[in-house]
Amino acid sequence: MKNGRSRKALALLLAGCLALLTGCSGQTAEENTPLQTLAPASVGYSAPDGDNMPERTVTHQLYLPGSSDLHLVPRETRLSVSDLNDEVLQLVLALLAYESDAEVTHLGGEWQLSLYGTDPLEYSDGICTINLGTSALQMSHRDFYKTCVAIATTLCDLDSISFVNVLVADQSVGLDITGNLAMGSLTGHPEENLPVLWEQMEAKRTPLGDDLSKTPLSSLATLYFPLPDARGIGCENRILNFDGQTPQQLAAGLLKELDQLIRENAGAEEETPGLLDSLLHDPVISELEDGGRLITLSFREETSAWMLGMGTDMPCMLAAVTSTMTTFIPGIAAISVRIGDKPITELHSATFGGMTVLGGLLRRNMFVDYLMGSTTVFFARGGKLCRCDQPVNRRMTDIPRAQLNALLAGPAPLQRQEGIAATMPENVREEDILGISVENDTLLINLSENFRTEILTGGAEKEALLCYSMVNTLCENSGLKKVCFFFEGAQEETIAGEIYWAGVFCYNPGLSESDRG
Secondary structure: OOOOOOHHHHHHHHHOOOHHHHOOOOOOOOOOOOOOOOOOOOOOOOOOOEEEOOOEEEEEEEEEEEOOOOOEEEEEEEEEEOOHHHHHHHHHHHHHHOOOOOOEOOOOOOOOOOEOOOOOEEEEOOEEEEEEOHHHHHOOHHHHHHHHHHHHHHHHOOOOOOEEEEEEOOEEOOOOOOOOOOOOOEOOOOOOOHHHHHHHHHOOOOOOOOOHHHOOEEEEEEEEEEOHHHOOEEEEEEEEEEOOOOHHHHHHHHHHHHHHHHHHHHOOOOOOOOOOOOEOOOOEEEEOOOOOEEEEEEEOOOHHHHHHHOOOOHHHHHHHHHHHHHHHOEOEEEEEEEEOOEEOOEEEEOOOEEEEOHHHOEOHHHHOOOEEEEEEEEEEEOOEEEEEEEEEEOOOOOOHHHHHHHHHHOOOHHHHHOOOEOOOOOOOOHHHEEEEEEEOOEEEEEEOHHHHHHHHHHOHHHHHHHHHHHHHHHHHHHOOOEEEEEEOOEOOOEOOOOOEOOOOEEOOHHHEEEEEO
16 A cells, blocks of 8 residues: 555545555545645655666575585575676676685586677576587586586576576587487476486487487477567477487477467467478488588478468567577577578568578577567556566566566557556657666656656546556566655656555555456
């Protein structure tokens, strides 16, 4: 409930009329008559001018191989971080830099490990992918696997991470002599025996001389899928079962599961043809001159129309396929896609712009901006707030401005068809958010005069949902307990008459639906 000292708020409190805060109706004309008010209560905070989110100090455990080589040993570290993306990156860097002592071994052993490229970390919806430099290839398969388990256990100690993928120079690493055994996604193993974990992984290998195509594989895998309305790609983890371990079988199995996931997201019939059904022939595997393997996928002409029917476009679909294949199948450096007899050489996305596909080779790093994170926002439906997961820049999921921007963007077309409506005024833009900062457990938001005018124009009936869509969204995602609003640097007492804006607001569950939109 919101704090404040106006006579109107006190009268409502004494009368037990919480409708002003919950958006409930049923007030009489007399109750709606404005009362004389006192001056707004001072909150003791200054309105932010620009964004100023303070760094915070966090304590985490680094899990390193013990000198006995039997277990991972935890070591505490303290980091100053600005956001979740920075926190994960610093945690990995601290783990890679930790030196050996009497109880723990340096993560790379005799090899100095590093991160690869300018964007070595991907984090989205509980799944983190770490890209190591090529020095990691100098390690034995056993030591590399142990290193990956240490990284995964360290990162999965964070509440926000459940699964970890480890790549080397944008490629998955095979854990057998032939380079075909997929490691898949990892989870945390803080107290398990390292030799036993390695034996379990070794047991999945195809014995030398046996047929790779007849060795089944069960593994955790990250599936990347196109988001509705061509807004990028998301990801989720599933346990997949493959009849064999050839790259062709892995590729076909991934396409089959990806089909299922896309149909589920689009609400399509089970019988609807998918990517796997649209292939003209089995995936073709070849070697690239500059190293790594190439998968060539040839689809029927009508595949483009199928993608549109699933609510996505060609660039997002190919971003999902490329990311899925390169994350899981060992040694895959690129994907080549043909529609009919024509190779894809250019992509045009309304969201992400145009792209030339050099040599017809789709590589993982071409789609780094397509991978989105998600944040919970509160739109409106049937006079209540409706909780929805909206895509945002994966590097900014815990940034208040990104959360408010997701509110400003409003529901997607498919959400609108389900009766979900925007709460923010149409004529409000990001520039109307003048500043954001934090004091103690309170998030301070400075809004423009245009924002205040639009609230007034929208009227009292929309004011409560508008206000608490912001409050609930920010409290849900930031971990903070209160929100305090300013308009052009000063607190307002009333605007449209339904909400008393001075003081601070707390999360209001009474306005929300019980289900997720």
